[in-house]
Amino acid sequence: MKRLALNFLVVFVIQFSLGKDTKCESNGFTCIDSEHFQQCNRNNVNNTLINSPIACPKNHICDVVNGSVTCTLINVVPISADLEDKTCTSPSKFEAPLRYQYYECVQNWFRWELVLKTCPQGELFDLSLGTCAIPPPVTKPKCKEPGKYPALQCFQYFECVRKWWWWETKLRNCPKGQAFDPFTKTCVCAGVLKCSLPSSGISCEGPGTQLGFNCSEYYDCTKFLWWWQPVLKKCPDGQIYDTKTCQCAPEAEAECSPRKCEGYKKYPAETQNQYYECTLKESGVEWELQLKNCSLGTYYSNLKEKCVFRFF
Known part of the structure; x- marks a missing residue:
């Protein structure tokens, strides 16, 4: 009888109810903060927490991918030169290159040091508030001013x-x-x-960069007269295109997954009289990228997705 009472007490101690905004995911875990996750009981009405919290590995954050909890590797951005010049003498926070991270001055025994931290799941660092915050709710505005x-x-x-x-x-x-x-x-x-974009071709409506088909290459949207045209460029030696910061970075610090052919599409090449084309292989189930040439006197127009004659 005493043993049964003890087991009940243990179960009672290690099980806690999840908050109203916390969801027990399909794999039976939930993120309890940005760096820890915990097992939860999805069969229980209250979605109770089970056992002890588990810490994600170093440089990982707790994330939810396709309805399952996982630890995602984060891009640890080195402290920039302007931040290194800041002297930490009291508690303070600074924005980081990634909006869901921030730098904080933390006291370590008798000295202060700058530490990179990650916001809780679903929050971004708001510099005006000096803390992480949930983005404003999405509602169609009733316009009365710009x-x-x-x-x-x-x-x-x-x-x-x-x-x-x-x-x-x-x-x-x-x-x-x-x-x-x-x-x-x-x-x-x-x-x-951490915004997931729909898979599509290359188009330019303003300044910006986009990943090419090779991690060492990227498209730079450049203005020609009154329209924008993507120009294929290469990163400096030893660097690749970092999809988290949209710029070239040292290979050891960058994160990149090359663009793939997923359907018929044309893309600009290194020279204006050439273009890349995604075509279906003879197998009929796979796509491949082919480099093609424009006819003499024409150049590839990304706007029209075909070779056109020059008028200037």
Whole structure:
């Protein structure tokens, strides 16, 4: 009888109810903070926590991917030169290159040091508040003055535009490879905000960069007269394109997954009289990238996705 009572007491101690906003995922775990996860009972009405919290490995954060809890490797960005110049003499926080991270001055015995930290799941660092915060809720704004607001898709935003004597709400797209930052109200690299973009071709609606088919190459949106054209460029030796910061970085510090052919599409090449084309292999089930030449006197137009004659 005593043994049964002891077992009940142990179970009672190690099981806790999850908060209302905490969800027990399909693999039976839940993130309890940015660096720890814990087993949970999905068959219980209250979704109780079971056993002790488990820490993610170093440089990993607790994340939810396709409905399952996993520890995701984060891109640890080296402390920049301007931050190294800052003297830590008291508790303070600074923004990091990735919006879901921040630098904090922490006292280590008799000295202060700058430490890179990660915001809780679903939060971004708000410099105006000096802390991590949940982005504003997504609602279509009722426009009475100029402004930009987050939309349902992370790579889009609402903009209030005046037309005659009334205001209109326009849904805008960020340039390819970018997402809308709800705090700074600007479009930034999608990787900085952990925004998953739809798979598509290369297009330019403004300045920005996009990954090429090789991690050492990227497309730079450059303005020609009144339109934008992607220009294929190479990263410096020893560097590759970092999809989290949308710029070239040392290979050991960058994260990159090359673009793949997933359907018929054309892309700009290194020279203007050539282009890449995704074509179906003879097997009929796989796609491959082929380099093709434009006919004499023509150049590839990404806007029209074909070779056209020059007029200037």
